[in-house]
Ligand SMILES: Nc1ncnc2c1ncn2[C@@H]1O[C@H](COP(=O)(O)OP(=O)(O)O)[C@@H](O)[C@H]1O
């Protein structure tokens with residue numbers, strides 16, 4: 001759907017911001033451009049909706065050379081979200097969101113109805129509709145920015161560091177919501193960030209740029225972490241990449257062991273038992289020195305992180321094992337009920353199996 | 361007070377005449393200043409030239425302009441058009457800079473995002489840049505309006521009428537009450553017009569008093 005063919009951008013002052021970029025963006029997924037500041041990510045993105053014209057090369061959107069389209073027309077069909085949201089301060093939230101539908105000539109009523117619908121989609125309450133952007137927090141403004149970009153239901157969305165200016169907790173929830181939204185909408189999203197963790201978390205594929213506007217590596221995030229193409233990518237991907245890479249490895253083959261559990265009033269065996277509530281959800285670990293005691297739910301040691309046996313990765317399995325006081329990671333089902341234990345050794349063995357399979 | 365109650369019709373006439381001279385230049389001046397200010401902002405050179413020319417125009421003494429215009433325009437010396445044109449020149453001279461400044465103060469981020477939504481340049485100007493410059497333009501307009509109201513009085517020196525006539529007449533005939541009444545009325549007119557502009561500005565910009573974080577770096 002979006003394709004860069006030998007695209008170069010040289011600014012009038014001689015700066016080469018993008019150098020012979022060859023890249024195909026997969027339809028219906030999130031493609032992330034990541035790299036240090038000044039490496040040409042924004043310039044590349046802005047050439048897609050013709051906010052910047054390339055010096056040479058071709059950019060195709062929907063099999064059409066963007067330079068052969070009417071710029072305003074093209075832009076109305078491409079959602080665009082930027083760092084400070086860039087909302088219109090003089091328009092209410094609902095009118096901000098309705099911008100593109102109105103430009104496309106929808107009736108005022110239809111555009112407003114659509115805007116209200118989208119506000120709900122991005123988690124804004126209807127009371128906010130009549131407010132002005134200046135009355136919203138940074139995170140809320142960013143949601144409005146996303147709603148505005150989605151209003152005319154464009155197949156393509158460009159997002160330039162949309163979550164960089166909000167605090168880390170809000171950023172995390174905005175990222176999670178984007179992933180949820182994307183699971184429903186299946187847009188083709190081109191997402192720019194300088195944050196490799198964000199890139200790896202959001203991207204179906206990640207393009208790492210180096211300064212000078214050259215593409216260093218373009219791969220799935222798991223591959224990026226496991227096999228960086230060169231030293232630049234290796235150092236850019238950063239510390240703990242081996243551990244972080246486990247996020248992208250399926251834990252399907254991981255064996256579950258029997259878990260020693262106990263409920264309120266039951267007799268305990270010697271050593272660690274997992275204390276469960278009436279529904280079978282873990283509350284914490286119980287330790288019995290001698291054996292033969294009775295569990296009453298007092299003196300519980302907090303459990304570690306939980307590992308979702310159906311959807312979890314090797315990383316969450318390993319973390320569950322490492323953070324559990326008993327050394328047994330707690331595996332849970334979709335409802336949070338304990339279903340078994342995972343051991344760190346098994347995670348490493350599963351990793352080795354993955355590697356053998358890849359080498360074969 | 362005796363003089364006032366005896367001359368109410370005259371006072372009424374002069375006040376209306378004063379407004380007839382003072383108000384059209386404010387409106388025409390604003391309408392002209394907007395495109396000129398917009399053009400001035402296109403290029404750095406254009407901006408420098410326009411603002412300097414405007415500053416120069418404003419320094420021409422008003423009396424000189426009232427006298428110079430008739431031969432330039434081919435109008436009669438006491439044609440009211442002369443006053444209206446002269447005051448329009450001053451209003452434009454004052455407002456061009458205001459408009460140029462107001463437009464260049466619209467956050468680039470917001471302008472860019474309007475472009476990226478698919479606004480063409482003209483539509484973007486009308487829908488985004490102009491509304492966002494209203495607070496600054498109205499502030500400049502208030503100054504221009506007060507200045508226009510006060511400059512009309514100069515026209516009375518060469519016989520145009522308006523409230524300034526109460527100064528010249530009161531001075532020649534030695535009626536202090538007439539002079540004082542004239543001054544008070546000019547001040548009142550200025551205050552009322554200023555207040556009205558302030559009100560219109562507020563009505564046009566409900567968004568301007570609710571917080572200032574949008575479109576600006578956090
Ligand atoms: N309008 C411009 N004129 C000249 N140089 C520019 C312009 N815009 C960006 N650049 C330069 O191009 C390079 C890439 O910029 P940009 O695409 O914004 O990088 P990134 O988004 O990756 O931080 C930088 O060196 C930047 O200084």
Ligand SMILES: [Mg+2]
Pocket residue numbers: 041042043
């Ligand atoms: Mg950038």
